[in-house]
Amino acid sequence: MVVLVLTACPAGLRGHLTRWLLEVSPGVFIGEITARVRERMWLRVLELAKDGRAIMVYSADSEQGLSYRVHRHDWEPVDFDGVWLMRRPEEVDATPAMRPGWSSVGRMRRARRGR
Template structure:
């Protein structure tokens, strides 16, 4: 399964994504495609909408069962912590823990 979350998807990109994915909520696309189709789709989007921010969750053979990748500027940042994917909602390098 693949989930693509975009920021302000252009109409042409949205139409192309609807070929393989359903859009349960604006700019959220969910579908079951093979790895090659997913990679070609992401490549097409990055080439034709270079400023588009995307967060992509895809099935992967790891303990969580998925991986997370982001492209462009998104409001969420994927972080790998102790081998697990987490989402940072706000990230400040200057803040001390």
């Protein structure tokens, strides 16, 4: 079994993949293909994806029963004592520092100072 997820890839690549896999949602492909076809298909994804991202998860003879391939993705597969896990990128403080006075309490303080 193969699951392939594409993000920001050309439409031509999506059309090319429908030869072997079923597109169940935009950019999400699933199917049962041989290892040789899977490897050649992945090379084609690398060739045509350009600036897009791709993750392929496929069945393998491992403890988890699956393996990963990643192209230009933020999350990366990491071997953790024989078990493959997906490591998220470190989160940079996503909340920008708020200016004083944005909350209702801040507005009330400003109003009291203005009297």
